[in-house]
Amino acid sequence: MTPKHITEALLTIRDWVRFSVSRLEEAEVFFGHGTDNAYDESVWLIMSALHLPLDTLDNFLDARVTKEESKHLAHLIERRVTDRTPTAYLLREAWLRGFKFYVDERVIVPRSFIAELLENGLHPWIEYQEMVESVADICTGSGCLGILLAHAFPNATVDVIDISHDAIAVANINIKNYGLEEQITAIHSDMFAALTNKTYDLVISNPPYVDAPSMAHLPKEYRNEPQIALGSGADGLDHTHTLLKDAGKYLNDGGLLIVEIGHNRDALIDAYPDAPFTWLEVESGNQFVFMLTKEQLPVKS
Secondary structure (H helix, E strand, C coil): CCCHHHHHHCCEHHHHHHHHHHHHHHHCCCCCCCCCCHHHHHHHHHHHHCCCCHHHHHHHCCCECCHHHHHHHHHHHHHHHHCCCCHHHHHCCEEECCEEECCCCCCCCCCCHHHHHHCCCCCCCCCCHHHCCEEEEECCCCCHHHHHHHHHCCCCEEEEEECCHHHHHHHHHHHHHCCCCCCEEEEECCCCCCCCCCCEEEEEECCCCECHHHHCCCCHHHHCCCHHHCECCCCCCHHHHHHHHHHHHHEEEEEEEEEECCCCHHHHHHHCCCCCCEECCECCECCCEEEEEHHHCCCCC
């Protein structure tokens, strides 16, 4: 815990932001769960912990922090530094493309390139968003992509699927928080196993895709997440193989499969050299998300 004489010297939010940045930099924590630098992470941690809107920092920089608030901030910063607990877990919140989600240690912290693609309803690959009637999110975790799907395709029923009972519980919290109980159904299932007789216009998945060598060297922040949601065999493609093998049975004619694969593009192409993958462009490039139509499935290894 931060020594009392230090916390007593930190009077304002400005003081606490400066202190937090110094502690995070000194400790060389790993960023990647919502921010990529110590300043943004510190602002997020401090403002959210004080129940202040993130975009009002300038209004409150010189506001005094109470003794109880100081004690709370010191505790959170120390956990971030000492335990390497992701800030999202400390705050029980994560942000994805402007949407706020409840998270805790039962699910990985939301992050996905697919979220960026959903902002415009997958245009131009889906021309008329209102015509999409059924969609599924396989390996949903917190349910974040399912909620983005519901907003992108308001006429669609949405199934969010996960093998983890804990993940389904968290997904249901987020579904309720957004008032989408009538549109989204959370289903406990090992991939497609429990989806008997269901078919969809669109199936998306941000499955586990970390390969074995990378799993062995993950920063501690990632080791604090559920490992079942990260690793996917020696080459990181075990879950992707299942998606490619089985998705065709669950897609309507003309339906789309969209899958995020991290940095495994070369390994995927080596495994499926004849597959006509369409690689979707996101801010970070076109190596991370592929699309196939039902008619291009099944893809055989």
